[in-house]
Amino acid sequence: MDVTPLRTAVIVGSTREGRFGPTVAAWTAAEIARRADLTAEIVDLTDSSGTVTKQLGAADAFVVVTPEYNHSYPAPLKSTIDDHYTEWQAKPIAFVAYGGLSGGLRAVEHLRTVFAELHAVTVRDTVSFHGGRQCFGADGRPVDPGSGVAAQQMLGRLAWWGHTLRDAREIRPYPGQ
Template identity: 75%
Template sequence: MSAEPLRVAVIVASTREGRFGPTVAAWFSGVARGRTDLAVEIVDLADEDTVTKQLGVADAFVVVTPEYNHSYPAPLKAVIDAHRDEWLAKPVGFVSYGGLSGGLRAVEHLRQVFAELHAVTVRDTVSFHGGRQCFGADGLPTDPSDCGAAAQRLLGQVAWWGQTLRDARETRPYTRA
């Protein structure tokens, strides 16, 4: 069992002009950085030059995604498909935001995609129904108790699966076949 902190890549999935994802990702990363067992890095898909390296070194992922047309953003699909091996036998958590559904339809689509890539999606999510209305001008949630508790549950699951799968990969490499 490795004593090194688990390397968690927090992925900002939206690349649109005026996007809200960086605000949500910054808040979530701040919560995650409060844990000593995690080393957190934000991976912004708008910065294409660094994505491959950042994904390659991660032990676990948390995707921060909006919901566009009842699903997730096209740039996220392109990155998922282009980096097939990076997801193998690693956990993926979700923080979503958007209108009435809070991005949960995007998350349900992503679960299917990541299962095909042999990634393990964790059950609990953080979801912001109404997106921007859930955050103040300071970039922090206006009601931090519920989303903070949800973030801690999500991080606990990502940490457990991440450590378990990292130990397993070191002992016995995972194969798709």
């Protein structure tokens, strides 16, 4: 059993001008840094250096940070998901969402079906910020301290799935890889 911390890609799902995603992703990465079983690397879809594929391929687990646009998730995120296949297979994915009244939860529900098709395992627990920007203070941290509790619960389950699936892939490679 490998106890090496899981390399966790925190994906900033929005590429819009003035986006709030980097703030939410930085907070998520800080929550991951509080754990010994995970390490974080932020994957920004606006990065044009060509490193996104390498970052996704190196990851053992993922946290997708997504806003909700028109009751779903951003097109650049869909494009990135579709441009990769084996990077997602037999790996866990958790979600941190933000948006208006729904807090991005409709985007997450759409993402679950897409990732299931790619043979990924989505973690049921989700961190959701209803109202997005107004949920965070000037320091870039959520104003509700319960957000950290929710994040740690989600990350604990992500770590469990991540270690379990990494161990399984080492014993028996996932079919089709």
